[in-house]
Amino acid sequence: MESIVLINPYQVAAGQEEACLAIWREADDYLRRQDGFIARKLHASLDPGARFRFVNVAVWRSVVHFQRAIATAEFQQIVERLPCPNFPSLYQIVAD
Amino acid sequence: MESIVLINPYQVAAGQEEACLAIWREADDYLRRQDGFIARKLHASLDPGARFRFVNVAVWRSVVHFQRAIATAEFQQIVERLPCPNFPSLYQIVAD
Numbered sequence: 001m002e003s004i005v006l007i008n009p010y011q012v013a014a015g016q017e018e019a020c021l022a023i024w025r026e027a028d029d030y031l032r033r034q035d036g037f038i039a040r041k042l043h044a045s046l047d048p049g050a051r052f053r054f055v056n057v058a059v060w061r062s063v064v065h066f067q068r069a070i071a072t073a074e075f076q077q078i079v080e081r082l083p084c085p086n087f088p089s090l091y092q093i094v095a096d
Numbered sequence: 097m098e099s100i101v102l103i104n105p106y107q108v109a110a111g112q113e114e115a116c117l118a119i120w121r122e123a124d125d126y127l128r129r130q131d132g133f134i135a136r137k138l139h140a141s142l143d144p145g146a147r148f149r150f151v152n153v154a155v156w157r158s159v160v161h162f163q164r165a166i167a168t169a170e171f172q173q174i175v176e177r178l179p180c181p182n183f184p185s186l187y188q189i190v191a192d
Contacts, residue, residue: 043187089146091139
């Protein structure tokens with residue numbers, strides 16, 4: 001089965017950068033320990049006023065692995081504290 | 097100088113996928129010929145109803161190279177025909 005890519009852009013209000021990153025790091029610590037996690041890169045915009053201040057791009061072994069990882073109560077208790085709207089979706093690479 | 101990452105999420109109305117991709121390909125053909133272009137991956141969402149149907153993630157040698165590439169009349173005449181709202185910004189990788 002082909003690996004898949006999670007892309008999650010974060011909309012961060014001015015002054016909320018650190019609050020948002022603190023919870024992101026908790027989620028990241030959890031996700032990197034899960035079966036099927038391959039890699040991730042967190043991107044911060046050069047322009048602090050960009051529509052999406054942070055974008056996480058992560059590679060997972062499969063959709064099933066990712067869905068198992070986020071279905072736990074432990075993960076839900078982390079992400080429900082995220083103070084910034086974010087729009088996670090799963091992707092495949094169609095041009096490389 | 098460190099390389100930088102362009103991330104561009106595309107909001108695509110139902111039925112506009114091909115129209116959006118056709119112009120994206122024109123822009124892509126142009127950008128890949130420009131000085132400072134390193135690589136790009138176009139991602140398509142597994143869920144056709146995802147908020148961002150396509151996300152382009154491209155690596156450029158520097159901000160200056162990217163800005164020179166998009167400042168031309170040739171590029172502007174391509175992107176002004178894009179039928180889908182998109183939100184390009186430049187990023188640095190802050191966790192890898």
